[in-house]
Amino acid sequence: MKSTAHLFPEQARAALTDENLQAALRFAKGGFIDKRAAAVARYPDFETLRERGRRIKDHTLAHLDVYLERFAAAVEARGGHVHWAPDAAAARSILLDICRRAGARTVIKGKTMVGEEIGVNAALEEAGLEVVETDLGEYIIQLAKEPPSHIIAPAVHKTRAQICKLFAEHHGSPDTLREAPELVAEARRVLREKFLAADVGITGGNFLVAETGTVVLVTNEGNGDLCLTLPRVHVVLAGIEKLVPTLDDAATMVRLLVRSATGQDISTYTTFITGARRQDEADGPDEYHMVLLDNGRSRMLGDEFREMLRCIRCGSCLNHCPVYNAVGGHAYGWVYPGPMGSVLTPQIIGLDATKDLPNACTLNGRCQEICPVKIPLPDLLRRLRALQFERGLIRGPQCWALRLWGWLARRPALYHGLTALIARLSPRGAARRLPLDSGWTQSRDFPLPQRTTFQRAWSRQAKEERRHD
Amino acid sequence: MNANAARPRIGLFVTCLVDLLRPGVGFAAVKLLESAGCIVEVPGGQTCCGQPAYNSGDLSAARALAKQTIQAMESYDYVVLPSGSCAGTLRDYPRLLAVEPVWRQRAQELAERTFELTSFLVDVLGWDAVDAEFPATVTYHDSCAGLRQLGIKQQPRRLLAKVAGLDLRELRETEDCCGFGGTFCVKYPELSTRLADDKIADIEQTGARAVLGGDLGCLLHIAGRLHRRGSPVKAYHVAEVLAGMADQGIGEDKP
Amino acid sequence: MTDARQAILNAVRQALGRSASVEPAPRDYAAQPPPRPSWREHGPERFTRKLERVAGSCERLVELAAVPAAVLRYLEGLGDDRRLLVAPDPLLQGLEWPAALQRSTHPQDARRYPAAVITAALGIAETGTVVLPSGPHRPPSMQLLPDHLIVVLRTEDVVDYVEDVWQRIAAGTLPRTVTFMTGPSRTADIAQTLHVGAHGPRRLHVLLVG
Numbered sequence: 001m002k003s004t005a006h007l008f009p010e011q012a013r014a015a016l017t018d019e020n021l022q023a024a025l026r027f028a029k030g031g032f033i034d035k036r037a038a039a040v041a042r043y044p045d046f047e048t049l050r051e052r053g054r055r056i057k058d059h060t061l062a063h064l065d066v067y068l069e070r071f072a073a074a075v076e077a078r079g080g081h082v083h084w085a086p087d088a089a090a091a092r093s094i095l096l097d098i099c100r101r102a103g104a105r106t107v108i109k110g111k112t113m114v115g116e117e118i119g120v121n122a123a124l125e126e127a128g129l130e131v132v133e134t135d136l137g138e139y140i141i142q143l144a145k146e147p148p149s150h151i152i153a154p155a156v157h158k159t160r161a162q163i164c165k166l167f168a169e170h171h172g173s174p175d176t177l178r179e180a181p182e183l184v185a186e187a188r189r190v191l192r193e194k195f196l197a198a199d200v201g202i203t204g205g206n207f208l209v210a211e212t213g214t215v216v217l218v219t220n221e222g223n224g225d226l227c228l229t230l231p232r233v234h235v236v237l238a239g240i241e242k243l244v245p246t247l248d249d250a251a252t253m254v255r256l257l258v259r260s261a262t263g264q265d266i267s268t269y270t271t272f273i274t275g276a277r278r279q280d281e282a283d284g285p286d287e288y289h290m291v292l293l294d295n296g297r298s299r300m301l302g303d304e305f306r307e308m309l310r311c312i313r314c315g316s317c318l319n320h321c322p323v324y325n326a327v328g329g330h331a332y333g334w335v336y337p338g339p340m341g342s343v344l345t346p347q348i349i350g351l352d353a354t355k356d357l358p359n360a361c362t363l364n365g366r367c368q369e370i371c372p373v374k375i376p377l378p379d380l381l382r383r384l385r386a387l388q389f390e391r392g393l394i395r396g397p398q399c400w401a402l403r404l405w406g407w408l409a410r411r412p413a414l415y416h417g418l419t420a421l422i423a424r425l426s427p428r429g430a431a432r433r434l435p436l437d438s439g440w441t442q443s444r445d446f447p448l449p450q451r452t453t454f455q456r457a458w459s460r461q462a463k464e465e466r467r468h469d
Numbered sequence: 470m471n472a473n474a475a476r477p478r479i480g481l482f483v484t485c486l487v488d489l490l491r492p493g494v495g496f497a498a499v500k501l502l503e504s505a506g507c508i509v510e511v512p513g514g515q516t517c518c519g520q521p522a523y524n525s526g527d528l529s530a531a532r533a534l535a536k537q538t539i540q541a542m543e544s545y546d547y548v549v550l551p552s553g554s555c556a557g558t559l560r561d562y563p564r565l566l567a568v569e570p571v572w573r574q575r576a577q578e579l580a581e582r583t584f585e586l587t588s589f590l591v592d593v594l595g596w597d598a599v600d601a602e603f604p605a606t607v608t609y610h611d612s613c614a615g616l617r618q619l620g621i622k623q624q625p626r627r628l629l630a631k632v633a634g635l636d637l638r639e640l641r642e643t644e645d646c647c648g649f650g651g652t653f654c655v656k657y658p659e660l661s662t663r664l665a666d667d668k669i670a671d672i673e674q675t676g677a678r679a680v681l682g683g684d685l686g687c688l689l690h691i692a693g694r695l696h697r698r699g700s701p702v703k704a705y706h707v708a709e710v711l712a713g714m715a716d717q718g719i720g721e722d723k724p
Numbered sequence: 725m726t727d728a729r730q731a732i733l734n735a736v737r738q739a740l741g742r743s744a745s746v747e748p749a750p751r752d753y754a755a756q757p758p759p760r761p762s763w764r765e766h767g768p769e770r771f772t773r774k775l776e777r778v779a780g781s782c783e784r785l786v787e788l789a790a791v792p793a794a795v796l797r798y799l800e801g802l803g804d805d806r807r808l809l810v811a812p813d814p815l816l817q818g819l820e821w822p823a824a825l826q827r828s829t830h831p832q833d834a835r836r837y838p839a840a841v842i843t844a845a846l847g848i849a850e851t852g853t854v855v856l857p858s859g860p861h862r863p864p865s866m867q868l869l870p871d872h873l874i875v876v877l878r879t880e881d882v883v884d885y886v887e888d889v890w891q892r893i894a895a896g897t898l899p900r901t902v903t904f905m906t907g908p909s910r911t912a913d914i915a916q917t918l919h920v921g922a923h924g925p926r927r928l929h930v931l932l933v934g
């Protein structure tokens with residue numbers, strides 16, 4: 001997917017005035033937050049669970065080489081093929097190769113964010129394959145020719161009316177405002193045909209279990225299970241950070257994931273895939289492939305962004321982010337939006353093309369508070385800002401103002417003299433306009449000083465008191 | 470350190486925003502601390518805690534300001550600030566100075582004695598003998614840094630409960646950010662304003678005549694937006710109300 | 725392919741500051757079990773309550789022999805269609821099925837038949853989940869394609885927690901897939917409201933025996 005992250009300010013502004021989008025976002029926000037809160041409140045000790053999740057991931061990351069080797073060996077021992085993709089291009093060509101060799105014409109997909117990251121659909125379609133998304137949300141945005149706007153609810157930005165229109169266009173169904181159950185049934189009918197005809201099924205994997213070579217796949221619709229049951233070939237696409245050591249560890253991670261993502265106690269389908277079809281099985285694909293993607297992850301493992309690799313893609317930080325809730329996911333311009341995206345995107349596609357992302361955050365800290373694996377997202381964003389500063393990527397008048405301020409603040413005597421002078425000369429009340437500024441005053445008045453600074457008034461008062469003593 | 474002495478010596482870090490734009494908050498803080506039995510001093514070596522630099526990635530400026538602040542404030546029993554986010558920055562100094570062991574140690578010692586005003590009064594001193602009157606319906610905005618980094622939520626409410634005539638009506642979304650965010654508010658003014666408008670809608674539905682808060686940054690932003698919209702709702706720092714020194718709302722010209 | 729494998733593993737080792745793999749430290753966090761829900765009722769009761777909360781349904785039967793009649797009743801409640809997939813599981817095949825039912829054991833028929841009956845290896849009380857390992861007795865397409873899925877579960881096979889499943893299905897004997905199914909298929913992708921029957925079964929009915 002081509003990034004438009006460098007257009008964040010324009011895209012965010014446009015999003016703020018997009019009425020459909022605003023209606024959809026307002027509708028979604030409260031629901032996500034309330035459901036998570038209720039699930040967490042029901043749990044006996046969610047804090048301890050979070051801490052355990054953090055430790056499981058930290059432990060795994062600290063031994064990632066070993067766990068990757070064990071995982072791959074276990075998959076191969078059970079008849080699976082393991083492919084290693086250092087970057088997106090490698091992953092695409094591995095997938096193309098698998099499809100070609102299988103003589104595939106139709107590919108069905110479960111929801112995979114890694115798939116979005118490497119741009120699977122475009123690559124396969126270019127090679128003449130038909131690619132069909134089967135997660136209902138992904139299917140909707142595929143019809144709309146849009147990228148996902150949320151990592152677990154890809155079509156969260158679409159209203160029911162918009163979905164009705166899309167279905168009418170693509171399925172030839174009546175162009176009226178129809179109820180959701182009717183739409184769900186229609187999608188089920190259309191997609192069932194696709195499932196039955198597909199040659200290759202591609203899914204993501206939520207967790208990869210090293211001890212057994214098992215992929216854990218969490219879904220609610222059952223589309224993932226159909227993708228890995230009906231076609232002749234099943235391919236799992238996953239980042240190398242998805243490892244956990246044991247099945248028990250996966251249980252902890254799933255508990256964290258579903259509560260954080262949708263407020264469920266467990267997803268409708270939690271499927272554990274271990275290797276290829278056994279000889280005595282009547283059902284299931286003939287070939288099983290596992291594609292492990294690096295794409296910047298090993299670099300993050302070695303630098304100050306390692307903690308980001310704990311991310312289990314629950315989407316909760318998006319749901320709790322005021323900026324995400326105001327502009328939606330598309331404004332961020334690439335696959336991963338919201339707080340996690342603002343950390344991840346610069347890591348994957350570079351600092352230069354993503355200058356706004358780390359800055360488009362108020363550092364309110366709510367994301368860190370709810371992240372199931374305790375990723376210090378605001379801190380990581382601050383680190384990115386420091387990297388930007390170091391590399392001279394932050395420019396413009398605001399940067400100079402800040403530097404000037406920093407310079408002055410390091411000279412207390414001069415600082416106090418100058419601020420007192422400004423306070424004395426300034427008019428009172430609130431300004432509608434300030435010299436050299438439009439950022440504040442285009443929409444807000446600026447409360448002005450009140451004749452004196454505190455420091456000046458305080459030392460005057462102290463002097464008076466001394467005189468009276 | 471002399472924490473057990475009858476009258477703790479407080480270094481008041483007044484914060485650059487209060488110093489320049491709202492000196493009354495500083496005097497209110499002094500009054501409250503003195504009523505609670507503290508000796509308050511305001512060292513002249515202080516300016517800004519360095520938060521704008523810290524949050525903008527200018528770490529060398531942030532470190533220099535951190536050291537300056539440590540030097541100015543470390544001789545007191547406690548450092549108290551009328552701001553959750555600046556107090557949070559002082560608490561972050563050890564991390565900021567992590568690579569300089571001697572400074573890190575000094576930062577650590579300072580951080581442990583650093584408190585936001587309402588939390589200092591309630592959590593450290595156990596004081597709530599507020600003597601003030603504010604006969605009005607008000608609402609309270611919890612600033613994010615105070616709320617999440619320092620766990621400030623009940624402290625201002627406990628103190629406000631003692632203010633005669635004051636009727637506190639809570640916002641629906643007490644956890645929502647107001648959209649100030651330091652430099653964020655000038656880098657992304659439309660976004661910031663949208664969040665302010667959401668906050669203001671929430672403030673207005675409570676029927677409050679005034680919004681109170683513990684961080685002048687958020688308050689300037691909310692007050693500035695209220696003012697531009699011509700809203701009658703006024704904004705005050707919580708210390709002003711607690712000290713009985715809340716007359717002119719933030720950004721107001723007349724009482 | 726092997727080059728890529730080496731490249732990634734080397735990059736990972738370099739990031740971790742070592743040149744060869746070392747045995748992982750013990751998983752010290754695993755010394756205690758994670759915090760988990762607890763309950764007073766019996767496992768099967770909790771199982772039923774949790775399943776019903778996610779729109780699944782459950783019927784208690786005293787013995788296995790009562791299964792065919794219960795299945796027939798369920799189908800009668802749906803209408804006139806008497807086609808039923810019965811999983812090729814000796815436990816089910818050994819039962820006396822009423823002649824009124826038109827039975828099939830072929831996974832191919834899963835595309836056409838409205839209902840299937842299968843067995844669960846285990847149930848999980850924590851979450852109201854049925855555990856469905858794939859294998860000759862339980863072809864996964866039977867549990868995914870029909871609109872109605874009827875699952876036979878014995879009360880003695882209801883375990884407390886997710887982790888307990890892996891005590892009963894040992895790591896070395898894992899089949900290709902183990903599906904934890906908890907309620908009917910659902911989606912919230914249209915305007916964030918919940919609807920059942922997305923791609924998998926529209927209804928999940930558990931016959932809890934014993």
Ligand code: SF4
Nearest residue numbers: 311312314315317371
């Ligand atoms: S950063 Fe945390 S909250 Fe955000 S998606 Fe990842 S795991 Fe979830």
